[in-house]
Each structure stands twice: as structure tokens, then as C-alpha cells.
Amino acid sequence: MYNKEIRITGPDRQRKPVRAVIRTYAEADFDELIRIQAESFPPPYPEELLWNHEQLASHVAHYADGAICIEVDGELAGSMTSLRMQWNPAQPDNHSWTEVTDDGYIRNHQPDGNTLYIVDLCVRPKYRKWGLAQLMMQAMYQLVIHQGMDRLLGAGRMPGYHLVAEQMSAEQYLEQVVAGELHDPVISFLLRCGRMPVGVTAHYLDDEESCDYAALMEWRNPFIEVD
Template sequence: MSSFYVIDSDSVLIRPTTVADIPEIVKLQEESFADLAKIGNIWHPHELKSHLEIFPGGQLVAELDKKIVGSATSLIVQLNPTYADHTWESITGNGMLTTHFPAGDTLYGADISTHPRVRHRGIGHKLYQGRKDIAMGLNLKRMIGGGRLYNYCEHSEKLSPLEYAHNVLDCKLHDLVLSFDLINGFDFIKILPDYLEDARSLNYASFIEWVNPHYKQDP
């Protein structure tokens, strides 16, 4: 019998990532992103170790019954201009977070995952809230990210990436990633081409933004 079951999200603990969590996070990635795992586009132990060395305060896991069922990876950046095009590799330092800029004004969501067997139970929402708490605690202006257009491959013959995104915004289509981002208070800004090698999104992602309502600009 599976050790995963229907849960109450209140029983899930969101906490900072530790070095001891790394093997479980790698396994979580392999099971959460089976399509990307085939081409190596998931976290590897040396990358996760680098994240903890560079920005330990930006790394979170979701724990249920002492098992890791979700994780979130973040760094601080400063884009110029505000909505500059970028790729996942360029913004994350090829996954090592060497681009982390402590003096920046923006929290960047490099990755978020929940185990497939416990999705739609509020765990992803709690991880996003954990990120928002980090952004507010550090008085960052906003949080942004690039969400791959997960279901775009099913509509690419009839719709451009932007048309597809607007259909999701208008609730005419559902996208596993963008719809989830919108529910969690993000705004769609634009399409990012060549964001990440990914057969499902055809490498397209949505630039998403959440503005910190408690941000206080330095006098």
C-alpha cells in the first residue's frame, strides 16, 4: 500500500531545507517531473548543496509524516528592465544559484514541486505562501518566475503561446502550471521564449509576478 494518502493540508509542515533533505528532494524531483528527468532537467545533489550554501533562507520543503512531499527553490535577483527576457539557465546560474543577488528587490521562484500523489491538497499553495513570507520578511518588492506552459503542446497547432496564455487567463483552457499560478495571486506579464528545454511547453514559459503589498521603499 502506498504511504501517500488524502491529507489535510494543516498536517503539512513547511520548513527550511537542510542538507539531510537532499536525497529525498532528488527523488521527489524524479517523480514530480518524470518528463524533465528523462533529459536531466531536474535538481542534482551538487546543485541543491549550492543552493543551501548561497541562499539557505530561500529554500523550503513541505513535510508530511516525516516524508518530503514538496519543495521550493528561490533566489534574489534584480532585473533591468523590470520585465527583461531571460532563460531559466541564465537567471539561475545554470541551476547553481550563483546569480543570487542579496541587494536585489525581487524573489525569483526557480522551482516548485509537489509529489503527484498529494497534489490538489493545498501543499503547493502553502509553499507559495512560504515564499511570500520570505519576500515580505526581506522587504522585497515582488516575486516573479517563469512557469512552463505545461499543456501548450496540445494546442500549438491552433494557438500561439500568447493566445494560449490568454485562453487560460479567460478560463477557456486549463494549464497545470499557469492556472495554479493565477489561483495563487500571480499576474501574467508576458511570454518567455526559449525559457527551458521542455517538450510539453515547446520551451515557452509565462512570466508571472506577485507584488508584495507590504513593501516599503527606503526613504
């Protein structure tokens, strides 16, 4: 069970540092975690894809180490969920979010999997630009190292793609974001976190802004030699 206290400052660097805690989430957090998701993913994001109590309970039951949240001065501000899976980088499959996460229930979690797969990451809008997502991502990197996995992997939404979808393919869009020629709110953030693209997956999520595409992006364990 993860529990780490740190001090952080918000976007206004003149403010005094405040107390933040990254910890495993529990049943008492479920209602607030659902509210955070609703705030973080407003329409046109499909409401049926927001967490429910049964999914959150399944996260804790199957892989509590990968179910974390962050508090700022006692208020829940965001969460991040993951599972372990076996993944062969030589044969990256074109999968959907529903397939790889067991429709968000993670009952397909493999305790000996070589890869930590990110199921979800969200931060309450009023805490954007506080660096909370990066802090939770770093906690997941630590989990990869601590449990001896090869990598962290996840499919990032490409919410800026719909603006240029008639002009280029999803692969070309990703290439231009990586090159710094275009900015994408999600993909550019993941690049800053040290994640690197390994491909594009189609029909990943019912997501109008991304035209249902997602960029598959990894972070490799620096202490393990990965082919």
C-alpha cells in the same frame, strides 16, 4: 532558517488533520529531494535538469531562506527554491531558466535584489491536491514581505500549450488561460495563487509540452508601492 509547523487535511476532508512542517532543507534531505523531483517531472522532462547534490548544497550555501521543503507526517512531500535578483519591470528580458538560475546553482543570487525569483517548485504526485504547493508559495510571499522585496517572480511552464500550438501563439494561449477559456495545469494553478502574467519568454526550458515557452508571472508585495 525557516521552520513552521501546521495542521492540514488531504483531499478526503473526512480525515483527521495531520502534522506538516515547512522548513529549510538541509544536506540530509538531498537524496529524497532528488527522488521527489524525478517523481514530479517524469519523461519527457529532461533527466539532466533534475537536481543534483552540488546544486542543492549551493542553494543552502547561497540563500538558505529561499530553499524550503514540506513534510507530511515526517515524509518529505515537496520543495521550493528561489533566489534574489534585481529586475526592472519596465524592461522584462527574454531569459532562459539556465541564465536566470545560474544553471540551477544560484551562485548569481543578489542579497540586495528587489525580486524573489522562483527557481523550482515540485510536489510528490501522491500528495497532489493536498494544497502543499500553495502553502509553500505562501511561505515565499511571506519571505518577500519580511525581506522587503518588491515582488515574487517566476516563469511557469505551459504544459497544455503543445495541444494547441498549431492554432495559436504562446501569447494567445496565455491570454485564453487567464480569461478562463482554456485550462493549463501550471498556469491555472499559479493564477489561483495570486500570480499575474507579465509576459511570455521563449526558449526558457527544454520542454516539449510547453514548446520551450514559459509564462513570466509575478506577485507584488502589497506593502510596497511598485511602479
